[in-house]
Amino acid sequence: MSNSRTFDPAGVLFGIGVPALAVAVGLTLTRLWSPRLPDTVATHWAGSGPDGFSTPSSLAATMVIVILLVGCGASAIAALAGAMLMTRRAMLIVGLTVVGLVLTLWIALLAAQLDLASAVDVALPMTWIGLGMVAGAAVGIIGASTLRDHRERSAATLPPDPRLPRGPLDLPITVRLGLGPATAAVLLGTGAAITGLLCARAGSWWPLAAFLPVSLLMVGLLRFRVTLDETGLWVHNMGMTAVGYGVEELVGANVEEVNPSRDFGGWGLRLKGRGNYGVVTTTGPAVVFTAANGQRLTVTTPRAEEMAGALNALADRRLADR
Structure with missing residues (x-):
């Protein structure tokens, strides 16, 4: 497809x-x-x-x-x-x-x-x-x-390499990445305090109206919810799906050690070359989803081994049921 x-x-x-x-x-x-x-x-x-x-x-x-x-x-x-x-x-x-x-x-x-x-x-x-x-x-x-993701999609025709990890299908698996609630609250609180001073100086509430959409957008862009379920691996941002791949696209999922700065040139949702996405917020293990169209999705998480095993097991089951 x-x-x-x-x-x-x-x-x-x-x-x-x-x-x-x-x-x-x-x-x-x-x-x-x-x-x-x-x-x-x-x-x-x-x-x-x-x-x-x-x-x-x-x-x-x-x-x-x-x-x-x-x-x-x-x-x-x-x-x-x-x-x-x-x-x-x-x-x-x-x-x-x-x-x-x-x-x-x-x-x-x-x-x-x-x-x-x-x-x-x-x-x-x-x-x-x-x-x-x-x-x-x-x-x-x-x-x-x-808005919708109109990227090219292709279905995998072979199961993942048997040398890749397999694990139990205890789904869904949900991980939250990026700014934590405490850090986000501190940033928003600091910004709100500064904006309050500007409102008092200006004698108007308009700086607060300017602060709200800008600050919520910036914090929203730095918080992610990653979900692995029966359908695939999905990254949610600002309450919407930012990027995701269905299990029918999976060529294989493996685990790699990732450093955001070294491997992706920064922190957050990154694009390294064409079709090489990364949700990279920590240095350490990452699950790497390789799709049939050659694209990759890398997600740094301590549960990388568990997620890779579940993805490969899902792909095995899907092809066996065809």
């Missing part, structure tokens, strides 16, 4: 379609509201008042460029079916967070200056900065949950 899809339809919809829709909404509102806006609108603030101005059309052009180059430039990666699924999800969330921020700020700037003769006394709508980021991040998370 194979899949040569180049683009993920959900990635195209959310990664390209949503930014394009945001641009259309912003341009439409600018056109509709232009008769009610001053000749020049405030676009930049310093101290207690605005110190930068431009025409509504110039503001629109700037916002379009930021949405397309920064927001869509990041989120469009989600459309590439061959890219690492977790990377596509993370970039979609980041990109749409930027899109949400810029669009709501664009709308807020225009709405705050409707029916004014002059923009010299307009206050910067800070609340919208936070609301825009939260809304954009929420749409990004929804879109990320719809």
Whole structure:
């Protein structure tokens, strides 16, 4: 079984379609509201008042460029079916967070200056900065949950090498890797404290709204749940499957000693060359799943021997039952 899809339809919809829709909404509102806006609108603030101005059309052009180059430039990666699924999800969330921020700020700037003769006394709508980021991040998370792994898949035709380990099928086996709850709590608590000070200094809650999606994304990307069940080996991240292989794809599972920095160039979910994935969070034993299409999934865990034995036994049973 194979899949040569180049683009993920959900990635195209959310990664390209949503930014394009945001641009259309912003341009439409600018056109509709232009008769009610001053000749020049405030676009930049310093101290207690605005110190930068431009025409509504110039503001629109700037916002379009930021949405397309920064927001869509990041989120469009989600459309590439061959890219690492977790990377596509993370970039979609980041990109749409930027899109949400810029669009709501664009709308807020225009709405705050409707029916004014002059923009010299307009206050910067800070609340919208936070609301825009939260809304954009929420749409990004929804879109990320719809992305799928469209990698090529092939079924194995022979059982694993008899020299590879076998073990009891005491399934499922679940291991949690990456940041532990205590470490995550310390990081989030420290960040929240710093953000609280920024909120007090700014006299607004918007830094907290910016902190929440960014911090949760960063912590989420560093926590993994790996599950071995009757169907295969699956890596979950942020509540979604980041990468996984069905038992029907298994050529063989073995145990190797792995050093994340030396063998994968870093820590976490890594890609070393084409189709060589690693969930590497500690130095030590790792179960290595080799698939029929030549791809590999390496997972560092103290239960590597147990997981490798169960995988090979599952593959033996599947082929014997055919």
